[in-house]
Amino acid sequence: MVFFDVSKDWALLLPGDLGAVPRSVEDLRRIIGLLRSQAGIALPTPRLMDGSLEAPDASTPLMVLNTGNGGDAQNGFSWRLGLDRLELFGASKRGLCNGVYDFLNALGVGWLRPDREILPRPAGDPPGGYAVSRTSAYQPSEGEPAKWRRLVISRETSPRDRDMALIWAARNGVDAIVLPFYEQAANIKKLFQRRGDFQERALSRLDPHGFIVEAGGWDLSLLLPRRYFFARRELFRMEAGKRVKSCHFCPTHPDSQRIFRAVIQSFLQRYPKIPVIHLWPERNQEKKWCSCPTCRAFLPEEQNRIAVNAAADIIAQLRPEMRVCYYENSDAPLTIAPRSNAFSLKLLPGQPGAENLGLYLAEDWRREPR
Secondary structure, three states: OEEEEOOOOOEEEEOOOOOOOOHHHHHHHHHHHHHHHHOOOOOOOOEEEEOOOOOOOOOOOEEEEEEOOOOOOOOOEEEEEOOOEEEEEEOOHHHHHHHHHHHHHHOOOEEEEOOEEEOOOOOOOOOOEEEEOOOEEEEOOOOOHHHOOEEEOOOOOOHHHHHHHHHHHHHOOOOEEEEOOOOOOOOHHHOOOOOOOOOHHHHHHHHHHOOEEEEEEOOHHHHOOHHHHOOOHHHOOEEOOEEOOOOOOOOOOOOHHHHHHHHHHHHHHHOOOOOEEEEOOOOOOOOOOOOOOOHHHOOHHHHHHHHHHHHHHHHHHHOOOOEEEEEOOOOOOOOOOOOOOEEEEOOOOOOOOHHHHOEEEHHHHHOOOO
16 A cells, blocks of 8 residues: 655645646645644645745655646646655646645545545554555546536625635536626626626636636526617517517527627627637526517527527637537427537536536535535
């Protein structure tokens, strides 16, 4: 059996260009301190060393941490443990975080909930030795957005649930955080300001974890702001022969795309680095679309595709590298093909089985372990 000996005076050697120390590295130092206390070993928290400025003594047990330049969307990692050396590599800051927590998992540390930490017991030989289930690990980067693990923060998420969920997500291999955008004012330029979680202080909470940041959620209806209803009712959904303001819109109206362009362009100008935008129909209202004479020829799923395709066309012009995520779960044959820059989800966060696909709601951290 292989042991990790916390009684050694470990030092953490970090790359000089890493920037802010990732939260995972602080967790690693803190956990080693807790394991030392548990084993009755009086040593300070492992010290941090800047690899560009300091040269460790040859006899110093080292944890060498490094990152590649694969870009923010890279989540892969590798690590290996020797007698006096632990090497951890991440393809990005997020990959490094994944690697650190994977090593801690191999050591027997776990977080079923952000407020419930599991620590292993010392093996007793050596006195500060803790059994490690494996001595190395490798996970390649998953560069395909359709396969990333995601935590979705909805408009209803409280600040406490959001902050606790971010801690849980970082420690459990979540790659991307999906933040909502809001319709708050009549002026389109204010559509993505203030109340939304895209405020700078919210984004600053994500940076120490190296999360990929995405946008949207159950926000497809916001592509056509509700303020247009009084002047342009024909743009909105027909139900029982009347135009209604609630839930979606008329996707076949030729003026919809012009409005979509203004809304999406405003969003892209404010947040130019978002790699994926999620445009899902309103929650639990996926089948509620328009019944006007033109739309009546299309299934609800086809109307959804018409709307998503219009948005995808605009995004392809403005940001060719950006992807559009939409929701669709139907076995009916559809006559409208999705655009090449769009991908679908068969389940959404909160639906049974979604967690098995790596889709989580921020409020779910209160539940018992997955």
